[in-house]
Amino acid sequence: MPLYVQAQESPPAPKVIVNASVKVQQLSHAQLRSIYMMRQVLWPDGSAIKVFVLPNRSELHLQFCRQQLQLFPYQLDRVWQKLTYSGTGTPPTEVADSAKMRELVASTPGAIGYIETGNDISELQIVQIQP
């Protein structure tokens, strides 16, 4: 299938959202990947990053992994399991759906998550993801 057809069919990339306390306005794909691989655990001001994810089988999670992290969900899973069972890190907090994701990111200092484009973003900040 030609690439341009794929591009036309691809849904818009999920928006990366952070709590209002976070001062960062843009991240690169690699930096976002470091955060979701749980290696980057502090924001530049020294505050702790709290990472939220949707369940593995969520379509939005799949889109987020592919378009924003440039990974497949199983690769992230493997990284989290390796961290968890070698003692070198802790996995992110899984939330049931987008509504819960929005609510928790809005109420948790240092939090980061993702939502569908076009959703209500009041009380949240959008982080631009640069190539």
Place this chain on the structure above:
Amino acid sequence: MTLVSFKLSKSSLKPLLLCMLALFSESAFAEDWTWHGFVSQGVIQARESNFVNNDGEVSARLSEVGLNSVYQIDSDLKLSGQLMYLNGGNRFVDGLRIDYLFLNWTPRNTLDWQLDLYAGRFKNMHWAYSSTRDVAMTRPLIVLPQSVYFDSFRDIAVGSDGLAVRSTHNLNIGELEFIWSWGSTPISRDMSSRVISVDVTGETDQKFVHQASSYWRPTDSQMQWGISLLDSDFSYKKSALDRYFDGDFTTQRVMLNWRYSAERWELTSELMQERVKVQGFLFPQLLRNQFAQGAFLLGRYDWSELTSWYLSYDYFIANKDNPSGSQLPLTSGGLIPSYFGYQRDAAISVDHELAENFRLKIEYHWIEGTGRLGPNVVPDVVVNRSPTHDIWALQLLYWF
């Protein structure tokens, strides 16, 4: 239990244990504690070999149970520990053990550079599956490719008591990771008997193991490339009535690692060359220096969201200058057959998610040669009389 008490008697871990107990008493219910664990139990049969047991019968000695915790002491300091119970028959020492217990300090944690220092007992982070080789749901196979993940050597290769550093950089060319570690592992008589010879009675000591590795994940690529180096020295002190002599062993390994990830399938390969030098031990004047080689190619295909298939081919030769092992009978006075000089393992495996965090795994291996059956220095020619053997296994896994 004896294994735990043996390992705790090593003074290097006492300060960490005391520290952990103090933290437990003050913060047992704090939010900064996280707990995880896993339980896996299976049945396995390794016919015509001593891989699991000496009679080749079906065995339930395929148990892996672990409970771990991380306590975040400060934003840049945490304490991690895992208690583990293993029972793998002849594959490794069975019993309860402290799998890891270390302090992790993160002096640099910027958006493009993360630096971590580890002190205590930590897992081997240098190979593709080394850091979680005992954690069943993180492994592609129940029995990993033995050329690289030689089970008889598991207790020595799985981790170290010492220091380690990991540095990860986001660069224009991609993500670059460096890992360095230095330490040693206390070696019990039981462990020695699985690595050196079933009838050792002396004391084996790992003087040090020094490892370094680097991984590169190029930008806009689904490939990963890696290289790792290992250097380790061991000594053997004979007992009063020992049939063996004092000896020194050196192991040096160079390994290349490659992985390609696609949406529904993945390929992983590791290639290694290992120098094994033996001085003394069998007789005082012995000096043996040979290079082993090994490689595996492992593929995974996601048949559906719940089911994945795995295919693997693993190749090992004990002496690169004699891949057929034909010199072994000549140099051992006819005691060691040529098939101890190599091992070729073709494996197929399937796993299926029965429920969330609950998996069933079934696997079969067809193997030619006995070069990766323990012990390594004085092979078990009594049980391993067949040049071919096979393994089947079934395992249920649960984790949280």
